[in-house]
Structure formats: C-alpha cells, structure tokens
Amino acid sequence: MTHAAFSARLTRSPLPFDADQAADVRAAFSDLPPDLVELLAGTAGCSPYLRDLMRREADWLRIALVRPPETVADEALAAPEAVALDDLGAALRQAKRRLALLTALADLGGVWPLEIVTGTLTALADRAVDLSMRRLVAEEIRRGKLPGQGPEDAQTAGGMVALAMGKMGAGELNYSSDIDLVLLFDQDRYGEDWQEARAAFIRVARKMTALLSDITAGGYVFRSDLRLRPDAAVTPVCISMAAAEAYYEAQGRTWERAAYIKARPCGGDLAAGERFLAALTPFVWRKHLDFVAIQDAHDMRLRIRDHRGLHGPIQIEGHNMKLGVGGIREIEFFTQTRQLIAGGRDPSLRDRTTVGGLHALAEKGWVPEAIAGELVTLYRAHREVEHRLQMVNDAQTHDMPATPEGVARIAHFCGQADVAAFRAGLKERLERTDHLTEGFFAPGQVADGPALSDSAQAIVDGWRSYPALRSERAVQSFRRLRPQLLKSLMKAENFDEALVAFDGFLARLPAGVQLFALFEANPTLIDLIADISATTPALARYLARNAGVLDAVIGGSFFAPWPGTAELARGLTDAMAAVADYEKKLDTARRWMKEWHFRVGVHHLRGLIDAFEAGKSYADLADAVILALWPVVGGEFARRHGPPPGRGAVLLGMGSLGAGRLNAGSDLDLIVIYDDAGVEASEGPKPLATRPYYARLTQAMVTALTAQMPEGRLYEVDMRLRPSGRQGPVATSLASFRSYQMDEAWTWEHLALTRARPITGPAELMATIEAFRREVITVKGQGERVLPDVAEMRARLQAAKPATTLWEAKNGAGRIMDIELLAQTAALRAGDPARRVEQQLRAGAKGGFLSQTDERTLLDTYRFCWRVQAGSRLLTDRALDMDRVGEGGRRFLIREMGCEGEEDLSHRLEQGVAAAAAIIEARIGPAPKED
Known part of the structure; x- marks a missing residue:
C-alpha cells in the first residue's frame, strides 16, 4: 500500500502554551513548510520533552516529515536488528527517541488515529523485548549455560518466551507506558536439567530488564514491570510454564483472568507461548456464563480507588484519567468483565483490544450498539488526553495537572484555546463514562419487598x-x-x-x-x-x-430463529470435537442438548411457538443428537474392534421420532439395521464377528443416549419395535429384516413401518432401507387381515391404556394414539409412504378410506389433543390433572388451546374425542371375537 507523506496528511495542530519556546522552534525549522512549522512550534510550546527531542534529532526529523510516516517507522524499527549485543542498548534507545517523536507528531497532527499510534509504540516494545531476549539467550548458549542448546536455538530463545500483558498485549501502549511482561520457559525442552536452564533464564530476565529500563545518556527504551507473574512476591523473575499452569489452576483470581484476556507472546519462543496460552484457556474463559466476575471487578475497582484516594466528585485538577471516576479503567473493566462473562461460550468475544472488544460485544447483543459506540468515542477521547499528559515530560502519569495553569497547558496541547470549554467538555465526558459503567458494576441497593402473609x-x-x-x-x-x-x-x-x-x-x-x-x-x-x-x-x-x-x-441467540437439524448437528459435533475424552464428549452432548431443550420449552411457554412448532423442534433436536453422536460412538467402538464390517448400519427412528414430532418428555423409538455384505467379522485390535459387532455397537449407542452421567442423560430409548420385540436381537441384518417383514411380521409391525425414518448411516444403505420400507407398505397394505388385525390391536390398546382422566389426550378412544392408529392404517391401505398424521389422513381420503368430512374431524381433534398433550408434558411428567397444575398451568393451557376458559376447553376436548372415536369405530369396526 502506498502512503502519502507526513506533511500532506496534517489535519490539526496543538496551540503553543509557551510562546518563547514555540518561537525558538519556528526559527530552527523555518526551512520546512508552514503547516509543519506550526505543528512543531505548537508541540514545543506545550512539551519540553518533545522540544528537546526535536533539537536532538533535528536532521533526521527534517527528512522524516516529508516522507510517509509508515516508511519512517518501519526503518526505525528495523535499524536495531543488525547490531551486536554490546551496541543493542544504544540502537534501541535511538529507535525509541525517533519513534517517540514521530508518533507524538502523528498523533498531535491527526496524521494517525489512536490505533496506529498505540500500535507503533507496541511494535517498538515487541522488537525491543524480542531482540534483547534472543541476543542475551544466545550469549548464555555461547557460554554453555543452557544444557543441550546450540547457536540455532537462540532464534527461539532456547524456549524462553515473554508474554505481553495489559496494554502491550492488546497493542494499545500509551505514550509513556511501562511494559508489563510475564517471562516463562518451556521446561519440557530441558528434562532433568530444567533447574540449570531456569538459572540461565533468570539471568537473561534481569539483564534484559536493565538493558531496556536503565537510563543512560541516550535515554531509556521501556520501563519494564514483571510483577504480573504468578505469585510475584515469592517467585523468580522467570518461571517454568508448568509452574505457572499449576498456579493458575489452583489459585488464579479474577483479576488474573482479566489480565490474560490481553496476553500475547511478544518475544522469544512464540510457538511455546501460544501453547501455554491455549492450555490456560479453561482458566481464563469459563464454560458457563460467569457473572460473579462482575462483583469481583466491582470489588477490585473499589480497592484501587480506596488505595489511591480516588473517591469523591470529579475535580479536573488532579483527576486521574486512568483510575479515577469515569476514567479509562472504567471502560476497560466494563469491556473485560463482559468478555469474561460470555467469552468462554463465544470465542468471537475474545478480542484483546478495548475498542474491538466493545464492537464484538455489541455485535453479539451483550452491549447495546449505541452504548458501545458512545464508550468507544469516550475511550478515544480519554486516551488522547492521557497521551497529552504524558507527552509534556515523558512521565508515566495519568493525573491531570494540579493547577489551573497546568490544565490550561493540556487544553492548548489538545488544540483548544478556550480553557473553560475544555474543562467543561472533559468533565462531561468523565461523568458520562461513570454513568454508563457504574450501573453495570455497582450492586443494586436493597429495597423493601412487598408485604407478605x-x-x-x-x-x-x-x-x-x-x-x-x-x-x-x-x-x-x-x-x-x-x-x-x-x-x-x-x-x-x-x-x-x-x-x-x-x-x-x-x-x-x-x-x-x-x-x-x-x-x-x-x-x-x-x-x-x-x-x-x-x-x-x-x-x-x-x-x-x-x-x-x-x-x-442470555447467550446472544436464545430468541433467534430455530436453526434446524443440520445446523444443530454441526453445533453439537463441534462442541464434542473440542474435548478429547469420550466420556467428556458424552457429558458435553448432555449439557448442549439440555440448553436447546430448555430453549424449546421456554419458547413454547412464552407463546413464541405453538405446540406443533415445539414438536418439530424437539424432533429436530433428537435427530441432531443422533446424527452427531453416532459417529462418536462408532469411532470409539472402531478404535477397539475395527471399522464396521460390510456396508455399515442405519439408525431408524420409529413412532413419534420417525414422524418428526416429539413432546417435552418423549423417549426415542429406535431400531438398527445393518448389512454385513457377506463379511464375517471386523478387522481391529479386538475383532468381532459381524452379528455381535453390530449388537454391541447398538448397545454402546443406547448407553451413550441413556447413561446417567454428571450432566444427566440424553433420552430414554425404546427398541421394542425391532423385529420380534424384546426377544429379537438389538441390531437386525438387512437380510433378516427383509425376510421377517415379508414372511413373519404382524400387521402392527407393518403399521409401525409407516412412520419409520432412516436418520443416520451410510447414504446408500439408508436409500436401500427406505425403498424396502415403501415396498412393504405397498405389498402388505392390501391384505384381507389388515382391518381385523387393526381392530383387534385397537381393542387391546384400549384395554391396556384406557383414558384415565377427562384431560387425557393421548390414550383412549378418539385420542392421539387412536387417531394415529387409524392414520397409519390409512397409509398402509393406500400404500402411501407418508409418515405424519396429516399426510396419512390425506392419503386415506384420497383412497376413499375416509371421507373429507372424516378427515377434517379427525385432523381437528388430533390437533386439539396434540396441543393438550404437548402443553401438559411441558407442565408435568404425570397424567394431566387440572387441579394440580395450578392456575398458571391452567392459564397456559387455555391460552395454548385458544379457549375461553377451563369449561370451554373441557367441552371442546370431549366433543372432539367423541366425534373422532365414532369415525374410527365405523372405519375399523369392532374387534373380532376370540374363539
């Protein structure tokens, strides 16, 4: 990218506070263009430090100001690379002087925005730390003090790494920042010699700190602070990564978690640093939303204010722009705390920068966009004032001057001659920051509650x-x-x-x-x-x-549109892939499923979806669990016994799962069909014959779904719809399945096939099984025994599962199971592959088995009963008893049914069930008498 020269990009200039100093600089640089002269004069008239730098680097500055500042900065950063260790300190100090002058003028002149100013200062710090560390480690290697390391290992600093913390880690160094570093080394690189290596790295740390921080005739590079390391009061300045991990796992506190939001490897063995930060992810980013962090951050803010005496109303003189009321730290804490709350679940929130973090939080709904935008504006304005404070004398200060004269100097430095307006604007910004952030941190006051009986x-x-x-x-x-x-x-x-x-x-x-x-x-x-x-x-x-x-x-997408099976399955697959242990994968699946299951229930309860949308959502969720879990179970099983022999296996959803409509308490009806394709056994560490292979694989899947674990169970599973029911094998070969369905199966088993649906397995085998399902329905639906068998089956169901209460919606004549039985019969007789009740009844009407009036009556009753059933299963896992669900539950059901009250609901249910029962009795007929 081509950049314009510095002189062509000026948009503003400070006003000279000291006219004499400004005049001297005008004279010294009179050969430059007028707008550059005014920039230099205004700067010198406000900052003794920058005035002295202009004089010391005058020849370099004249050339720099007529070139692109990006090019000048790159050259200054590159210059120390080629010098020897003995000359490195002087070279870095020269780079610091030149970049300090360039960034100040680019900031004051509006040539660079805040991010480039702070990013350039951070790039210098990175370069200084990395060069110093690598050169000093090379010297330790040359002296034979790092066991097993050769000259080539100096490029990765022998496994030593510097983590940039705080503003350096975020690329946000302020103008006169200290640099906060945590120095670590990879102990695995040294085996039993790690203690000897540690002694060498401690020497490197101390020499590096001196090289960067000591003040010489050339100035200093950066003041270095190593106190953010674990347990700094008792640990050496460089510790092993293993020791650091153990500390954070056992003792890490919220403020340390917040510090690691910004942590970044900046020097030495960068790859080892990244591995360390990856290992620390569970410490920094909790898997659950972490609202306790709010109270911790609030307590920390108060302790800082107490320690520094920063409470009380805002007074411009002496106000601390960083830690004081409405200061920079308020915005940083606001951002970091919300990142800690939700970043464990949403990696997109883990932005190291304050501005980037606010934008990410706004995008995901954690902060209103208007507030995030306002805080970004306030943050930039606060940082500019902070920079002006530090540019005056290169002091690491955040305090506004203690005198009106000092405040006037900062106003001029910010380009404002109207000091009163500057003071008013600054106070307004501080108060606004305090207003926006304090309500988030401060715990609510205890109010009197309502009077109670x-x-x-x-x-x-x-x-x-x-x-x-x-x-x-x-x-x-x-x-x-x-x-x-x-x-x-x-x-x-x-x-x-x-x-x-x-x-x-x-x-x-x-x-x-x-x-x-x-x-x-x-x-x-x-x-x-x-x-x-x-x-x-x-x-x-x-x-x-x-x-x-x-x-x-509150995770950001709870009220978003339902994602559907494919996206759900991808989400669960990704969640399980993030953990290595098999049992932890199963627990992850349980936690994930419960969150989505809860979401469906809340949406239904709140009237955001109706009973039929809820039924589809529960079924989508079950499909997604099966789709994502089957490869995990299969992979774990194959690890011991080899890949599936033959063409593999297919999981068929039966019953309500097959029809794609579940309620809040549904179990899963499943059967497994496999095709051995003539293969007799698996090939693996512990091979199994084909039949026990698939039987044990099926049982492993059932266990994965049903086992009670720390996060509970996923679903209850019912496999009684497999051939021969409880007596049959849990997994059936395709050949046996064909033979059984054509030669042995009862009519009720053919009826069950009308709702069977392949959910997962090899695509070709799924297609084969679906084609066979349709063949069975076509062939077997015309037999003369179909209706008598259905009538007998209906009679047995009525006897075994009668309606026990007025509010029963599932069992009994004219209710859900009775209508589903008739619908399956209609589909079987018509040879129609439809699985859902609505389409099966439509097939019955098209084939003349039902009249259109019958179809409408049955459908209306089925829909009414389904709403009652889906609503009641959300309220209770027992039979619906209106006296026990309470007024809130009754109100929910009445609303869900679109009724005027409990009596209306009762009347409509009773009428609908009676009408449906009469139609079913007429179409199926009475059960045959036993001999």
Whole structure:
C-alpha cells in the first residue's frame, strides 16, 4: 500500500502554551513548510520533552516529515536488528527517541488515529523485548549455560518466551507506558536439567530488564514491570510454564483472568507461548456464563480507588484519567468483565483490544450498539488526553495537572484555546463514562419487598437454611435480589402457588453465587424464573438441577430463529470435537442438548411457538443428537474392534421420532439395521464377528443416549419395535429384516413401518432401507387381515391404556394414539409412504378410506389433543390433572388451546374425542371375537 507523506496528511495542530519556546522552534525549522512549522512550534510550546527531542534529532526529523510516516517507522524499527549485543542498548534507545517523536507528531497532527499510534509504540516494545531476549539467550548458549542448546536455538530463545500483558498485549501502549511482561520457559525442552536452564533464564530476565529500563545518556527504551507473574512476591523473575499452569489452576483470581484476556507472546519462543496460552484457556474463559466476575471487578475497582484516594466528585485538577471516576479503567473493566462473562461460550468475544472488544460485544447483543459506540468515542477521547499528559515530560502519569495553569497547558496541547470549554467538555465526558459503567458494576441497593402473609413470610424466612445460601457472598447477593423476585412472583395468577414452586426451585439449588449474580446482571431473568415457577413446576425442578442452562437465555441467540437439524448437528459435533475424552464428549452432548431443550420449552411457554412448532423442534433436536453422536460412538467402538464390517448400519427412528414430532418428555423409538455384505467379522485390535459387532455397537449407542452421567442423560430409548420385540436381537441384518417383514411380521409391525425414518448411516444403505420400507407398505397394505388385525390391536390398546382422566389426550378412544392408529392404517391401505398424521389422513381420503368430512374431524381433534398433550408434558411428567397444575398451568393451557376458559376447553376436548372415536369405530369396526 502506498502512503502519502507526513506533511500532506496534517489535519490539526496543538496551540503553543509557551510562546518563547514555540518561537525558538519556528526559527530552527523555518526551512520546512508552514503547516509543519506550526505543528512543531505548537508541540514545543506545550512539551519540553518533545522540544528537546526535536533539537536532538533535528536532521533526521527534517527528512522524516516529508516522507510517509509508515516508511519512517518501519526503518526505525528495523535499524536495531543488525547490531551486536554490546551496541543493542544504544540502537534501541535511538529507535525509541525517533519513534517517540514521530508518533507524538502523528498523533498531535491527526496524521494517525489512536490505533496506529498505540500500535507503533507496541511494535517498538515487541522488537525491543524480542531482540534483547534472543541476543542475551544466545550469549548464555555461547557460554554453555543452557544444557543441550546450540547457536540455532537462540532464534527461539532456547524456549524462553515473554508474554505481553495489559496494554502491550492488546497493542494499545500509551505514550509513556511501562511494559508489563510475564517471562516463562518451556521446561519440557530441558528434562532433568530444567533447574540449570531456569538459572540461565533468570539471568537473561534481569539483564534484559536493565538493558531496556536503565537510563543512560541516550535515554531509556521501556520501563519494564514483571510483577504480573504468578505469585510475584515469592517467585523468580522467570518461571517454568508448568509452574505457572499449576498456579493458575489452583489459585488464579479474577483479576488474573482479566489480565490474560490481553496476553500475547511478544518475544522469544512464540510457538511455546501460544501453547501455554491455549492450555490456560479453561482458566481464563469459563464454560458457563460467569457473572460473579462482575462483583469481583466491582470489588477490585473499589480497592484501587480506596488505595489511591480516588473517591469523591470529579475535580479536573488532579483527576486521574486512568483510575479515577469515569476514567479509562472504567471502560476497560466494563469491556473485560463482559468478555469474561460470555467469552468462554463465544470465542468471537475474545478480542484483546478495548475498542474491538466493545464492537464484538455489541455485535453479539451483550452491549447495546449505541452504548458501545458512545464508550468507544469516550475511550478515544480519554486516551488522547492521557497521551497529552504524558507527552509534556515523558512521565508515566495519568493525573491531570494540579493547577489551573497546568490544565490550561493540556487544553492548548489538545488544540483548544478556550480553557473553560475544555474543562467543561472533559468533565462531561468523565461523568458520562461513570454513568454508563457504574450501573453495570455497582450492586443494586436493597429495597423493601412487598408485604407478605404469615404463611408466605414463613416460606421466605426458611430460605436462609438452603444450600444455595450457605456463603456470605450468596446471602448478600440474594438480599439485593429478593425484593424484585417477590414482586415478580406476585404477578402470577396465584402468588402462593408461584411462591411454593419457587421455594422448591431454590431448595434444590446446590449453590447460588453464580446464579444470583446472573439474575442481578439480567433482571429480565427474574421474570422468566417467576413465570416458570408459576406455570411449570416440572421445568422449575429441572432448572434447579441444571441452572447452567440459563446461560443460553442470555447467550446472544436464545430468541433467534430455530436453526434446524443440520445446523444443530454441526453445533453439537463441534462442541464434542473440542474435548478429547469420550466420556467428556458424552457429558458435553448432555449439557448442549439440555440448553436447546430448555430453549424449546421456554419458547413454547412464552407463546413464541405453538405446540406443533415445539414438536418439530424437539424432533429436530433428537435427530441432531443422533446424527452427531453416532459417529462418536462408532469411532470409539472402531478404535477397539475395527471399522464396521460390510456396508455399515442405519439408525431408524420409529413412532413419534420417525414422524418428526416429539413432546417435552418423549423417549426415542429406535431400531438398527445393518448389512454385513457377506463379511464375517471386523478387522481391529479386538475383532468381532459381524452379528455381535453390530449388537454391541447398538448397545454402546443406547448407553451413550441413556447413561446417567454428571450432566444427566440424553433420552430414554425404546427398541421394542425391532423385529420380534424384546426377544429379537438389538441390531437386525438387512437380510433378516427383509425376510421377517415379508414372511413373519404382524400387521402392527407393518403399521409401525409407516412412520419409520432412516436418520443416520451410510447414504446408500439408508436409500436401500427406505425403498424396502415403501415396498412393504405397498405389498402388505392390501391384505384381507389388515382391518381385523387393526381392530383387534385397537381393542387391546384400549384395554391396556384406557383414558384415565377427562384431560387425557393421548390414550383412549378418539385420542392421539387412536387417531394415529387409524392414520397409519390409512397409509398402509393406500400404500402411501407418508409418515405424519396429516399426510396419512390425506392419503386415506384420497383412497376413499375416509371421507373429507372424516378427515377434517379427525385432523381437528388430533390437533386439539396434540396441543393438550404437548402443553401438559411441558407442565408435568404425570397424567394431566387440572387441579394440580395450578392456575398458571391452567392459564397456559387455555391460552395454548385458544379457549375461553377451563369449561370451554373441557367441552371442546370431549366433543372432539367423541366425534373422532365414532369415525374410527365405523372405519375399523369392532374387534373380532376370540374363539
């Protein structure tokens, strides 16, 4: 890219505060163009430090200002590369002087934006650290002090690495920054000699610090601070990566996690540094949303202010632009804390820079775009003032001058002659920053809650004994939270019911700090919990055991459109791929599935989707779990027993899964069909004959789905629809399946095939099985025994699973299973491959088995019953009892059914079921009498 010369890009200039100094510089550089002369004069009239640099580097400066500053900066950075160790200090100091002058003038003249100014200063720090470390390590190697290392190992500093922390790590060094470094070495490179290597690296660290920090006639390069290393009070200046990892795993604190957001290898063995940071990822980025970090950050801010005496109203004189009220650190903490909260789940939020982090948070909905944009503007303005403060005398200061005269100097340095306007604008920006950030950090004040009855007060008083409120921190957080919780619960139709349900939720929580912090940071979740407690105690019980699923509610995409099976499967595949251990993959799958399952339930509860959309979503989710899990189970099995022999195996979804419609409590009906293609056994470390291979593989898949693990189980699995039911093998060969379906299967098994759907397996084998399914339906649907067998089957079902209550929607005459049986019969008789009830009834009408009036009546009743069933399964895992689901549950069902009240719902269900039962009885006929 071609850049214009410095002189052609000027957009602004400081105003000289000291007229005499400005006049001297005008005279000294009078040969330059007028706008450059004014830039230099204004700068010299505000900064004694920059005035002295102009004089010392005058010849270089004249040339630099008529060239592109990017080219000049690159040359200055490259110059020290070729010098020997003895001359490196002087070469780096010259590079520092020139780049300090160039970046200051580019900043003051508006030639470079903030990011290029701070990025250039950071590039110099990187170069200085890397060159110093590599040259000093080379000297240790030359002296034989690093065991097993040769001259070529100096290029990677013998396994030593410098991690840039803070502003250096983010590429945001301010004008007179210290550089914060953590120095480590790769102990694995030295085996038993690691302690000898450590002694050499400690020498390198000390010599490097002196080389960079000592003040000589040429100035200094960077003041270096090594105190961010683990346990700095007792550890040497360079420690092993293993020791650092052990420290962070056992003792790491929130402020150290925040520090590592910006950490970056900047010198020495960069690859080893990247490996170390990758190993530290679980420490920095927690898998669950981490709202406790908010309180930790708040406490840290208060401790800093207490230590430095920075409380109180904003006064311009002496105000600390970094740590004071409304200062730079407020914006950095605001950004970093939200990154810590959510960055474990969303790597796109792990931007090292403050501006980049704010933009990423806004893009994902963690910060409103308008607020993020305003904070970026405030951050840039604060950094410019900070730079002017430091440019005056090259001092590592963040304090505004203590006198009105000093403040006037900074106003002029910022190009403002109206000092009063400068002061007002600065104060306004500080106050605005404080307003935008303080509400996020400061815990809410305890307010008086609503008045309670004696019985309700007794329940609330009992909360103090619950496990979730064992720690003092949890108690303090909950005290702030309780008034809003009670107010939200009072919005329920029946407050007492909602309170009892919430009490059950709270009693089951194993711990509360994280969850209460999450509620404080996201008050809308309180309404959601109150809604769930008032409506669906079953979901509240589930939440108490799996409170981590609430992470998903505020994870940025909870209310986005449903992604569908393919995207869900990719998401689970990626999540499991991120962990190596097989059991951890299974636990990951459970945690992932529960979050999505919870999302469907909440969307249904809140009326964002109806029962049929929920049914499709639950089925999509189950499909995705099977699609992603089957290769993982198969891969683990193949590792021991070799790849699947023959053409492989297909998992068929049966019943409701096959039809693609599940409810909140559905189990999965599955069968497995394999094709050995004449292959007798697998080839692997422990080969198996083909039949036991697929039987054990099937059992491994069932175990993967059903096993109770720390994160619970995925699904219950029912394999009774396989050939010969419980007596048959758990996996069936394709040849046996063909033979059985054509020669032995009963009519009910042919009916089951009308809903069978290949979910995963080799594509060619899936196509073969689907073609055969259609063949069976076509051939077997015309037999004279179909209707008598269906009638007999219906009678047995009615006897075994009668309707037990008025509100039964699934079992009994004219209800879901009865209508599904008729629909399957219609599809079988018509030879139609349709799987869903709607399409199967349509096939029955087209074939003359049903009239169009019958079709509409059956469909209306089925839809009504499905809504009742799907809604009731969200409310409870027992038979629906309107007296037990409470007023919140009744209100949900009435709304879901579009009824005017409970009596209307009852009447419509009763009428619909009776009409459907009459049609089914007429079409199928009575069960044949037994001999």
